[in-house]
Amino acid sequence: MGRTDHLQGALDLLILKTLEKGVNHGFGITLHVQEVSEGLLRMEEGSLYPALHRLERERLIQGEWRTTENRRRARFYKLTAVGKRRLAQAESNWQSVSLGIQRVLRSI
């Protein structure tokens, strides 16, 4: 994400959206964002965990230790009901913001 780090909302949105598809761990989220955005978006991995923990504190996601397919212990995160509601809000919010920004960009 690089530059957009200070737009915390964007990072949260990506995390929540990724978890909407199903339970995942931190590395899985990084990978998913990278693949789906076809390499356009790369998360700064060091910032991912503080964000995950903050979201967990806010009860938007819930973490649990489980074993991966490769028999490795990892903390899996799951979207909570509150998280789902927040995601819907954030998505529509983001869309209107990005629409607005696009319009501004085009007008020049």
Place this chain on the structure above:
Amino acid sequence: MNWIWTRIKRWLNRDNEWREEIEGHLAMRQEWHQARGTSLEEARTLARKEFGSPLGAAEKLRAVHIHPWIETLLQDLRYALRGFRRSPGFTLLACITMAIGVGASTAVYSVVDPLLFRRLPYPHDAQLVSLGYFGPIDNNEFNVVSSYLDWQHYQKPFQSITSMRPVEHCDFLAGESPLRLDCYRIEADFLRTFGITPLRGRDFTEDDDRPDAPAVALISYGLWRRTFGGSESVLGQTVTVDDHVTRVVGVLPESFEMPQRGDVDLMMPERLDATLSRSQNSSSFLRTFARLRDGVSIEQARAQMQPLFDETARLDTPPQLRSEVHLVLRSLRDRQIHDVKLASWMLLGAVLALLLAACANVANLLMARASARRRELAMRAAIGASRSRLVRQTLTESLTLAFAGCAVGCVFSWVLLRVLVHLSPEGLFRLQQARIDGRSLVFALAASVSAALLFGIAPALERPRSDSLIAWSSPRPTRTLSRRILVAAQISISLMLLTGASLFVRSLWKLETQPLGFESEHLVTASLAPPTRHYPSPAARTAFFNELEERLRRIPGAGSFALADSMPPQGGARGRPYSNLLIQGHPPVAHNGGMVLFRWVTPSYFETMHIQILAGRAFIEDERGAGESPLILSASLARRLFGNENPIGQHIDLELSGRWSPIVGVAADVKNDGLTEAPSLEYYRLRMKTAAPPDLNVIAIYRTSLDTPTLSRWIREEIRTLDPALPVTIESMEQRVGRLREQPRFVASLVTLFAVLGLLLAAVGLYGVLSFLITQQTREIGVRMAIGARPRDIAIEVQKHAGIWTIVGIGAGIGGSLVLAGTIRGLLFEISPYDPRSLILAAVVLTVVAVLAALVPSWRASRIDPMLALRSE
């Protein structure tokens, strides 16, 4: 519960968990790179590079997890401390005020806590009661064996009822040196009723309590350590108690206390004998205690015991006394503290009032500071500090102040407690046992925190107003109003304390200067109690007393000397019912006359004590050889018995014995029932050379110009020659009288101390408010002076401000004093709690102090330079 535990474990383990999560991530990334054909080394480097600094991540994680309020708290604390450093004068004043309030109240709390609040050291202590007859004979309820045996048999409300004999001294011999101990005879189930088991050995059994059982004893923890060095081998050891061989069967726990809080060294079975006749058992005295059944209240128990009591009272009390005794059944705590209960509550109330005044003062200081910082607070609100954030900030400040005040206050309370112990070393308050313990510290902390909330809440709720950002807005009137109300409240509290102090001091003064009926100066007394078993026969006793008198009289330069068996002004003299007196040739006296005290004295008693003989004559030496012991009546007894008739030459039968004693004189009344009670009826009997009085207690009285230590050396020497094992207590009459004044003196000095502190606080409060008002109105005053006001007008204006609120405070204080006055009536001697002179005195003192406190600010106001005032701001 479980999830809390899980959370705590997670919280403790969180660093490990974070590390594991991050390391897992790195490993998965590394595997991902390796799966794409990168070498192991390269994959590891790439993974680390992409992740960034793991330490930085951990740091950010920690920031997420630290509770935000801790951060805010630390921030607030730093801010508060910075503020205090900037205004050291304010901080010091607030701290000292808090320390005075908290310190004084903690010291008093630690004195009254063991009396009023502490649990008694027995399991289920609320179930324990003391019960018995209450009559003019004793200050506490007592019982007689015959009634007690019936109660034990027929009572319903108690799980168990038990008894003990009043304390007696016993001579104890274990090894070499004899000891004189405080001994009790208790019933076998005494300790069990109180829920106490011996620390070592066993309790008494029913078999121990039979009249013919072998002698056994329980010893106190103190005696065990002192005499037996705490050795286990004491159990089963035999000792000598009053010449009887006795086996020690157990040791009492260290924390054991007698239910009436007496000292105890040794306990022996009581051995009541139900086979004795009712009349024998009805003149044998006991103390009775009981444990209520579950769910039975004291009132219910009293109601259930009443019929039984009436029945036994009919059998066991002489008909003349019957209407003067009644049943008393009260909680053990009330039994223990009945003589200091009122004083304890009063002192606690007074000191809490002082604490309240201190709170008002600190609140005032804080509000003054808050108004000075109005603009700063408004600024902070304007740039986005939320209301709750500002309130929290202000409360943090007051709590910090409170904790500082609490710490200093604890030190102060410790010092104050030492002073109190010095004031009343052996008094009724048992100050030796009072100390600053955990409970006192909890009290101090609770007092500080509630004080902080009390004085912190008002300034915290002041809403910062944006218009205070504009420089020339003047303070809102309501704000100064609340400050003035606080000052008025302080003044009224101070007035109440002053009124109380002046009442107690005047009452003490009356107590100290009242005529006792004799002169206590230059009197030295020596009291002895020879054990009965050393002088078993009347002849042996007579010989002993005659020799004692001869020896003590011989002391050179000792002055005038007399022997008596008891002395005023304490109670404790022997007494008998008034209704037992028979006058020769007169109809029987009225019933219900209460008790009449009497003493056995030698002829020089009246001369030595300086008791006036009002009619007839004193006893003379020549009468002591033969015949019936003559009588001298106290003036009030003579009046009661004979009215206007001349008592001299009349004869009285004192104990329904058929022996008639001649009345030879009438003596002036003396204070003989303590200092506060009116004199009791009293008569004197002459100690004959031919027959000693039945009471072995004897007091030698000297009116002497020798100093007490010299005389006491002589006395001890004489008595040692007579009986080396006989202990003597020697003290001056002033010491004896002083002991009776200890409680009033203690109460008076303490309340006076509180009143002075309260006055000081009120003065500081008033001074503070006025100074603040003047600073606030500097500009206004400047304008008025510029347009022609004279400095004198300004000064009067300020004084008027002070005057109004002082008058309001004094008015409220007088009202409060009148409302509360009735509650302290029992603590005052010969002075009405509504005594107008005390109220007026308090009001005058306060007014003078208020004027003085207003003097400096008003002088400063009158010196304001209009030019400077207008240019400022």
